[in-house]
Amino acid sequence: MSEIVFQDVTKVYPGERVALDHLTITIARGEFFSLVGPSGCGKTTALRILAGLEEPTGGRVHIGGRDVTDIEIHQRNLGIITQENLLLQHRSAGGNIGFPIEGLRRRTRIDARARVEFEAAGLGIGHLLDRKPATLSEGERRLVQLARAIISSPSVLLMDEPLAFLEAQMRARLHTAIRQIHDERGMTIVLVTASQHDAMALSDRIGVLIDGVLHQIGSPHDVYSRPATAAVARFFGEPSMNVLAADVLGSSPAEGTQLEILGQVVTMWTPLLADYVGRSVLVGVRPEDVVIGAEASRGIEAHVHATEPLGSATLTEVSTLDGPTLSCRLPGSAPPIGTVLDIGLRPERLHLFDPATELAFLHPPARR
Ligand code: ATP
Numbered sequence: 001m002s003e004i005v006f007q008d009v010t011k012v013y014p015g016e017r018v019a020l021d022h023l024t025i026t027i028a029r030g031e032f033f034s035l036v037g038p039s040g041c042g043k044t045t046a047l048r049i050l051a052g053l054e055e056p057t058g059g060r061v062h063i064g065g066r067d068v069t070d071i072e073i074h075q076r077n078l079g080i081i082t083q084e085n086l087l088l089q090h091r092s093a094g095g096n097i098g099f100p101i102e103g104l105r106r107r108t109r110i111d112a113r114a115r116v117e118f119e120a121a122g123l124g125i126g127h128l129l130d131r132k133p134a135t136l137s138e139g140e141r142r143l144v145q146l147a148r149a150i151i152s153s154p155s156v157l158l159m160d161e162p163l164a165f166l167e168a169q170m171r172a173r174l175h176t177a178i179r180q181i182h183d184e185r186g187m188t189i190v191l192v193t194a195s196q197h198d199a200m201a202l203s204d205r206i207g208v209l210i211d212g213v214l215h216q217i218g219s220p221h222d223v224y225s226r227p228a229t230a231a232v233a234r235f236f237g238e239p240s241m242n243v244l245a246a247d248v249l250g251s252s253p254a255e256g257t258q259l260e261i262l263g264q265v266v267t268m269w270t271p272l273l274a275d276y277v278g279r280s281v282l283v284g285v286r287p288e289d290v291v292i293g294a295e296a297s298r299g300i301e302a303h304v305h306a307t308e309p310l311g312s313a314t315l316t317e318v319s320t321l322d323g324p325t326l327s328c329r330l331p332g333s334a335p336p337i338g339t340v341l342d343i344g345l346r347p348e349r350l351h352l353f354d355p356a357t358e359l360a361f362l363h364p365p366a367r368r
Helices: 043-051 093-108 112-122 138-150 168-185 196-202 220-225 230-235 271-276
Strands: 002-013 017-028 032-036 058-063 078-081 156-160 188-193 205-210 213-218 242-252 256-261 264-268 280-285 290-292 300-309 313-320 325-331 340-345 351-353 360-362
Touching: 002 043, 002 188, 017 043, 017 058, 017 188, 017 205, 017 213, 032 043, 032 196, 043 058, 043 078, 043 156, 043 188, 078 138, 093 112, 093 138, 112 138, 138 156, 138 168, 156 168, 168 188, 168 196, 188 196, 196 220, 205 220, 205 230, 213 220, 213 230, 230 242, 230 280, 230 351, 242 271, 242 325, 256 271, 256 280, 264 340, 271 280, 271 360, 290 325
Parallel strands: 032 188, 032 205, 078 156, 156 188
Antiparallel strands: 002 017, 002 058, 205 213, 242 256, 242 280, 256 264, 280 351, 290 340, 300 313, 300 340, 313 325, 351 360
């Protein structure tokens, strides 16, 4: 059953800025859905429209089977963590967490203090209830915000960058807490984030938004291993895929199809390239599928211009004589800047995109 529906939602801000272009998404009850995309792609706008903080220019929004497009935020029964709904500084952490159920307490005489203590204990912040927000760490404040967002047991929880600017350990703690809330309470969660890492770690499905247009919806594994468009390929993955133009030279059943990429000729065995002979295609290659040295026989000359050691491997940016730079994930320690490498692309690991539509038409088998 669907819990949330964006139906053809468009948002045009003053100045003709199209932030969302006919966005249609259906999110199932109990699903953990993340909307990701580069800065300015319209993610926050989509969440604000869902929350009732922003009106769409066109289209409808449904929550729990009800059209809520014209309904006020407080009638939508949502838990919200946005960049605006910060904690009230003059209240204690406990006062902040209990704030949403204050009216409820008067009407139903629920034991608000017990509810606050219950939510706080669940998130491991029971000892912080009497402290003012200013005396808490950034991570502790986020946990207080989370407790406040779930205390009235909303069926839907919306979160805009709840993990931004946290160090790794606190991030991991919040990951666990958020995932636990989702799994134990069956809440539908919509997360908006620029962090693919968070989206991959937490979500059942991911929607990729680029320039206000939804390019793909799929499982984290699907979006990573089968990007639907070249734009998704250029965005998704840390670092993302290299996308390069290639000329399709010739094709025969006996000799396969030859593509020239950055001066190197590679052979691919797929009938899907036959129609592109004499034209170009876009090829995508993940940094881990760029090889060097002997494996790159008759390779592409490339100059190292930046490196980032990862421990067992090094992320290396190289520039090629033809111009494009490539990201490579090379085994071992960092090569010195300026080193000339012989690099190659594994033909069996290439993704192919149509150059006109940028739609993918071939993916390599996913890695296990
Ligand atoms: P970020 O990750 O940087 O927060 P985002 O993907 O959440 O970006 P939005 O905040 O939804 O993007 O903004 C989408 C586009 O709409 C941007 O180009 C932004 O400048 C523009 N925009 C957002 N709010 C307004 C506004 N109130 N008035 C005019 N333009 C706006």
